[in-house]
Amino acid sequence: MQQSNSAVKRVLVGMGTCGLAAGAGQLLDALRAGVAEHSLAVEVGITGCLGNCHAEPVLLVEHDDGSRHHYGNVSKARLEQLLAGHLRDGQALEKLLYHPEQHDDPEGRFYQKQVAIVSRKFGHIDPEQLGDYRAHGGYRALQMALDAGPESVLQTILDSGLRGRGGAGFSTGKKWAFAQRAQGEQKVVICNADEGDPGAFMDRSTLESDPHSVLEGMLICGFVIGAQRGYIYCRAEYPLAIARLRIAIAQAEAAGLLGESVLGSAFSFRIKIKEGAGAFVCGEETALIASIEGRRGMPRPRPPYPAQRGLHALPTNINNVETFANIPWIVEHGAQAFAALGTATSKGTKVFALAGRIKRGGLVEVPMGITVREIVEDIGGGSDSGLPIKAVQLGGPSGGCIPESLFDTHVDYEEVNRTGAIMGSGGMVVMDQSSCMVDIARYFLEFTQNESCGKCTFCRVGTKRMLEILERICDGRAVMADLALLEELADRVGRASLCGLGQTAPNPVLTTLRYFRDEYLSHIQDHFCPAGRCRSLCTFTITDACTGCMLCVRACPTQAIQGTRKQLHVIDTQQCISCGACRDVCRFGAVEVRPHPRFSSGVDA
Amino acid sequence: MDFEEAKQVATTDFDSTWLDEQLARYGRDADACIPLLQAVQERHRHLPQEAMRAICERTSITPPQLYGVATFYAQFRLEPVGRHLIKVCKGTACHVSGAQALVESLSEALGVPDGGTTQDMEYTLSAVACLGCCSLAPVLMLDDKTFGKLNRSKAAALVNSKQTAPTQAPKH
Numbered sequence: 001m002q003q004s005n006s007a008v009k010r011v012l013v014g015m016g017t018c019g020l021a022a023g024a025g026q027l028l029d030a031l032r033a034g035v036a037e038h039s040l041a042v043e044v045g046i047t048g049c050l051g052n053c054h055a056e057p058v059l060l061v062e063h064d065d066g067s068r069h070h071y072g073n074v075s076k077a078r079l080e081q082l083l084a085g086h087l088r089d090g091q092a093l094e095k096l097l098y099h100p101e102q103h104d105d106p107e108g109r110f111y112q113k114q115v116a117i118v119s120r121k122f123g124h125i126d127p128e129q130l131g132d133y134r135a136h137g138g139y140r141a142l143q144m145a146l147d148a149g150p151e152s153v154l155q156t157i158l159d160s161g162l163r164g165r166g167g168a169g170f171s172t173g174k175k176w177a178f179a180q181r182a183q184g185e186q187k188v189v190i191c192n193a194d195e196g197d198p199g200a201f202m203d204r205s206t207l208e209s210d211p212h213s214v215l216e217g218m219l220i221c222g223f224v225i226g227a228q229r230g231y232i233y234c235r236a237e238y239p240l241a242i243a244r245l246r247i248a249i250a251q252a253e254a255a256g257l258l259g260e261s262v263l264g265s266a267f268s269f270r271i272k273i274k275e276g277a278g279a280f281v282c283g284e285e286t287a288l289i290a291s292i293e294g295r296r297g298m299p300r301p302r303p304p305y306p307a308q309r310g311l312h313a314l315p316t317n318i319n320n321v322e323t324f325a326n327i328p329w330i331v332e333h334g335a336q337a338f339a340a341l342g343t344a345t346s347k348g349t350k351v352f353a354l355a356g357r358i359k360r361g362g363l364v365e366v367p368m369g370i371t372v373r374e375i376v377e378d379i380g381g382g383s384d385s386g387l388p389i390k391a392v393q394l395g396g397p398s399g400g401c402i403p404e405s406l407f408d409t410h411v412d413y414e415e416v417n418r419t420g421a422i423m424g425s426g427g428m429v430v431m432d433q434s435s436c437m438v439d440i441a442r443y444f445l446e447f448t449q450n451e452s453c454g455k456c457t458f459c460r461v462g463t464k465r466m467l468e469i470l471e472r473i474c475d476g477r478a479v480m481a482d483l484a485l486l487e488e489l490a491d492r493v494g495r496a497s498l499c500g501l502g503q504t505a506p507n508p509v510l511t512t513l514r515y516f517r518d519e520y521l522s523h524i525q526d527h528f529c530p531a532g533r534c535r536s537l538c539t540f541t542i543t544d545a546c547t548g549c550m551l552c553v554r555a556c557p558t559q560a561i562q563g564t565r566k567q568l569h570v571i572d573t574q575q576c577i578s579c580g581a582c583r584d585v586c587r588f589g590a591v592e593v594r595p596h597p598r599f600s601s602g603v604d605a
Numbered sequence: 606m607d608f609e610e611a612k613q614v615a616t617t618d619f620d621s622t623w624l625d626e627q628l629a630r631y632g633r634d635a636d637a638c639i640p641l642l643q644a645v646q647e648r649h650r651h652l653p654q655e656a657m658r659a660i661c662e663r664t665s666i667t668p669p670q671l672y673g674v675a676t677f678y679a680q681f682r683l684e685p686v687g688r689h690l691i692k693v694c695k696g697t698a699c700h701v702s703g704a705q706a707l708v709e710s711l712s713e714a715l716g717v718p719d720g721g722t723t724q725d726m727e728y729t730l731s732a733v734a735c736l737g738c739c740s741l742a743p744v745l746m747l748d749d750k751t752f753g754k755l756n757r758s759k760a761a762a763l764v765n766s767k768q769t770a771p772t773q774a775p776k777h
Contacts, residue, residue, distance in 0.1 A: 018738050021751035053740030198735035199697030236643070236680050237736060239749070277639050278679030278734065294638035295670075296677040355698035355739030362740050393697060429697045429739070443700050453677075557710065557757060579706060581757060 006065035008042045008090050011035075014058040014123065016049035016208045017240050018201075018362075022056035027074055031059070034083040042087055048209020050123040052110055053362035055098050060123060061086055072098035109378050110360050115341065115367045117349045118325045122209040122363075127244050130251040133212040139257055141328035142216050142223075146265045150224045154180065157224070157327070159335035161347035166192055166283070166320035167398065167424045168500070169346075169413040175317060178307035179225040182315035187227035189218050190311065190318040192288060193234040193241070196280040197396030198447065200427030202351040203321035205363045207234070207241035210325065211248035215271060217324030219262065220331060222269045225317050230271040233288055236278060245273055280397070280451035284499045285318045287453065298453045299499035320425065322351055342368030346412040346423075356393075356429035359384045366411065373407035376430060387432040391515070395424025397444045397451075398504035400511030401437060420511040422504065434583070436533035437516035438523050442470035444508035448501060459502030462493035466509065473520065474534040476527045476599065483520060487513065532593035535578040539597060542569050542582075545590035552582035552591065573597050623648070624659055633664040638674050641666075642681055651682040679734065687722045687729040691747055691764070696735030698742040703756065707743055708732055710757035714764050728764060 013019070013028045032044050050058050055072025059082070062068050069092045071082065078096055085093050116122070125132035133139070145153045158173030179187060191214060195203040207214060218230045234242050249271055252258040260268045274292050281287045282297040289311050291297040310316020326348060330338045339347045346368040352375065355361045359381035366375060372392060376382070383389050391401040400421035402409060409415055416423045431440065449463040469486045472478040490506035490513075497503045513520060522528050529537040542552070548566040560576040563569030571582070583591040594600065627644045631637040641664075645656045652675055661668050675681045693699075693707050708719055708730070715721075715728050722729040738744045741753025747763055755763075 017736075017751065018740055018753075021738050021741050021744060021753045056741070195737065196734065198695070198700075199739055200735070201737035201739055204737045237734065275640070275643060276678075277643065277674075277681060279677060280734070291639065292636070294635040294666075294674065296673050353739055355742060356701050361698075396697065427697065427739075429701065431701055435701050440701075443697070555757065557713070579709070581706060584703065584706075584756070 006063040006067070006090065008040075008061055008087055009064050010043040010045055010062040011087065012045050012047040012060040012062065012123070012126070014048065014050045014056065014060070015046040016205055017238075018049065018053045018205075019056045019058065020240070022053075024057040027057045027059065027079065030076060030079055031083075034079065035087070038083055038088065040083070040087050045126050046128070047125065048122050048127045049119075049205040049363055051114075051119065051363040051365075052098065052360065054360045058098065061092070063090065070098045071096050109381070110362070110364075113370060113374055113378055114365050115349050116365055117329045117338075118206060118213075118322055118351050119209070119363065119365045120329065121213065122205070125210065127209050127211055128247050130212065130248070130255060133210070137332070138212050138328075139216055139263075141331035142219050142257070143263060145220045145223055145331050146263060146267065150180070150226070153220060153331060154224050156331060156335045160330045160338040161335075161342075161345075162323065162326055162330060162338065163346065163413065164319060165322035165326070165350070165425065167395065167422060169423060172319060172323055175307065175319070176221060176224055178305065179227075179315050179317035182307050184315045186229070186314050187222075187225055188311045188314050188316040189222045189225070189227045189230040190285075190288065190292070190306075190316060191218055191230065191232040191324055192283065192285070192318055192320045193232050193238075194276045194283045194288060195235060195238075195321070195425065196283045196451075197398070197425055197427045199353065199355055199393065199396055199429040200425050201353045201355075202363060202426040204235075204238050204241050205353075206321050206325050206351070207238070208244055211241075211244045212252065213325045213328055214245075214321055215248055215252055215258070217319075217327035218271060219257070219269055220327050221317060221319065221324065223262075223267050225315075227317070228268055228270070230269060231274050231292060231311070232271060233274045233276055233282070233292060236275045242273060242275060249273070279453075280447075281453045281499070281501050284501060287499065288318065289316065296453070298455050299501075301498060322426070343410060343412040343415075345414055350411055350423070350426060352426045352428045354380050354428050354430070357383045357385050357387070357389070357432040357435070358430040361430075368412055369410050371408050371410055372402060375411070375428065376407065380430065383430065383432045385432050385434065387434055389430055389432050390435060391431050391437065393421075393429040393431065393440065393508070394427070395422040395504075395507070396427045397448045398422055398500060398507060399424045399427075400507045401431070401440065401515060402511075403515040405515075420507065420514055422507065434531055434533070434580075436474075436529050436531035437512040437519050438470065438473055438529070439531070439533045441509045441512045442467070442474055445470055445505070448505040452501065452505075456496070456498045456502060458493045458496040459498070459505065462489050462497075463502070463505050465489055466493065466506070470509070473523045474529075475536045476523065476534075476596075478524045480524060483513075483524065526595070527599035528595045530593065532578075532580055532583065537596055537599070538593050539573050539576055539578050539595070540571055540580065540582055540591050541594050542571055543590050543592055544568070545588045547588055547590075549587070551585045551587070555581045555585040557581060621659065624656070624663065628663060633666075635666060635670065637664065638666055638671060639678070642671070642675055646681060651685050685722075685726075687726050689728050689748055691728060691730050691745060692733040692736070693719075693731070693745045693760075694734075694736040694738070694743065695732045696737075696739060696742070698739035699735075699744060702742040704732070704743045706757050707745060707755055707760045710761045711745075711764060714761040 162172040163169040287297040287299040306316040445467040631640040744753045
């Protein structure tokens with residue numbers, strides 16, 4: 001199947017931010033030099049994210065006949081083999097291939113259950129070439145929309161059942177209808193690319209891999225609601241995404257796709273980039289608008305909704321990157337094709353950023369209705385550590401932890417909500433037995449407390465008090481009454497906060513309390529962190545499984561481990577700071593968690 | 606702009622021609638607040654007082670508005686930073702993969718706490734919001750380069766190799 005008699009036409013290197021961090025830049029340079037040195041008649045180019053970040057850096061070889069060969073973990077040595085082999089004689093090097101098509105191959109399962117709508121052009125096009133996007137059908141949907149008229153397109157979006165991919169899941173068609181009906185000569189479209197959830201990179205990958213799809217979605221939206229201006233509010237932490245957006249906008253303007261009379265029609269539309277300046281709360285739409293207007297990013301009460309009174313008091317429609325990237329596909333393929341995928345209330349696909357303690361992490365796009373287990377086990381291949389998986393965190397600081405016992409939950413807005421988590425924007429962080437769920441709750445509270453804009457008391461003070469309680473629990477200073485207080489605060493903060501940040505901030509605490517209460521109890525009553533993360537509540541010991549390999553001796557930052565080669569190592573608990581570095585490096589599972597001597601001896605030092 | 610140039614710019618009188626160019630580009634209304642501060646920080650690597658004052662004098666933006674914005678957003682720095690900026694990602698995936706250990710190891714190697722700058726103004730260490738490279742966790746950015754799948758010793762080696770060969774980006 002992988003053999004092809006046609007000649008190699010083009011070699012593409014995956015150049016998203018993840019790829020670059022894994023050395024794709026050096027790979028591209030070496031490839032260019034190698035092609036020149038070997039006088040090979042192949043084109044060298046770049047592409048975006050191929051999703052399989054676990055195999056970065058990646059390289060794709062395209063043949064004249066359209067066949068494609070995908071190589072992962074392309075080291076210098078492997079590149080040399082490719083230059084001397086496949087790129088010279090056109091014969092794929094089976095052993096080095098990343099096997100996406102071979103489903104019996106474990107790595108092949110990474111792509112098997114995925115369905116590409118948003119990511120349909122990732123890895124196929126050079127994100128910096130408008131020609132590539134158009135050659136793959138780009139801007140065809142825009143032409144179709146202009147021909148069909150706003151009402152017809154709006155009906156298509158309504159019928160497709162598309163819901164906002166930013167997290168809340170409101171019907172995109174209805175949102176557009178509000179903005180369309182709003183009175184006003186001038187209207188605005190905003191693309192929310194302020195992907196602030198830690199552990200989420202779907203929007204970054206989309207903007208880096210296929211920026212024109214987002215522009216096309218915004219253009220179609222502008223045409224439907226009657227807007228003349230669009231803004232993309234993008235995190236400043238995403239310099240590559242911003243650079244590629246700038247290139248895409250300039251190309252679209254030069255080609256008559258943006259600006260006066262788009263594609264020769266009476267519709268005019270311009271898009272500007274606004275760089276965020278690092279404030280999580282700006283993901284909230286009214287705060288985002290305040291930020292574009294040059295103010296502190298603080299939300300205001302709704303109504304009026306942005307559809308009535310948005311940017312500079314103009315009717316404004318805000319959707320996130322993934323929502324816009326779905327639009328061209330829906331217009332092109334029809335509402336029915338989209339609605340055919342998914343569950344009764346959640347249609348189409350969802351892009352997830354699969355990360356954490358997972359073997360095959362990366363960007364995955366799955367049909368709605370797939371189970372969490374299928375994503376974690378089939379696509380992700382289970383934990384990278386070999387330890388059992390404990391939970392996945394879905395929806396970032398606004399979301400919650402879904403325990404392994406509920407992994408048969410389907411990816412569907414309502415079903416995920418019933419677990420206490422939320423679909424969110426798509427961050428899915430996998431946690432294994434070495435993750436402490438109390439520490440995770442503390443981590444998210446620290447985040448939301450820090451990012452609270454300070455406008456409402458419940459969020460500003462409530463999250464602070466909640467964080468203090470969680471810190472006491474992690475330090476071993478908490479009493480049982482703290483748990484009741486924590487639950488009460490969680491309830492009040494959730495109900496009395498103005499915007500989504502405060503309303504959802506308690507979710508990580510509530511879900512961990514619901515599913516991992518025993519861990520909280522262990523921290524409070526037994527002064528023991530079973531996962532070995534909370535340093536005040538654990539220490540480590542080396543068991544007979546130790547082979548005397550010296551790895552932990554070298555890894556220990558305080559030289560607390562005594563040992564010589566092939567002799568059982570010993571940890572001096574007086575010097576040990578309980579950082580767990582020894583456990584992280586041990587290949588034999590010989591490092592075990594024990595209660596901290598302060599508590600195990602029964603004397604509170 | 607590199608460190609030497611930035612230092613030069615920061616210590617000389619504020620370049621008013623440059624500011625006028627920025628005002629022509631971004632405007633003089635409140636809308637221009639964030640892009641103007643971003644431009645100043647891009648040039649000076651932090652927000653010098655003279656620049657802030659000059660913006661308020663030449664635009665309709667008032668000092669409380671400007672300082673309000675500068676102190677609200679995490680991107681803006683009111684204090685100078687070192688020649689090299691180390692941003693350790695504290696996203697969720699990095700947190701569960703040992704980001705704390707990276708901060709500790711770098712903090713020890715450089716002798717400064719999180720947020721601190723070495724006395725020789727070579728390095729500033731800063732734990733930052735998610736960098737979005739979650740599949741390579743734990744990650745950090747050293748100036749504009751991202752390094753992934755790190756541990757204590759690899760992180761410390763980044764600054765140690767940089768100290769011996771300051772003009773060369775470390776290999777990975």
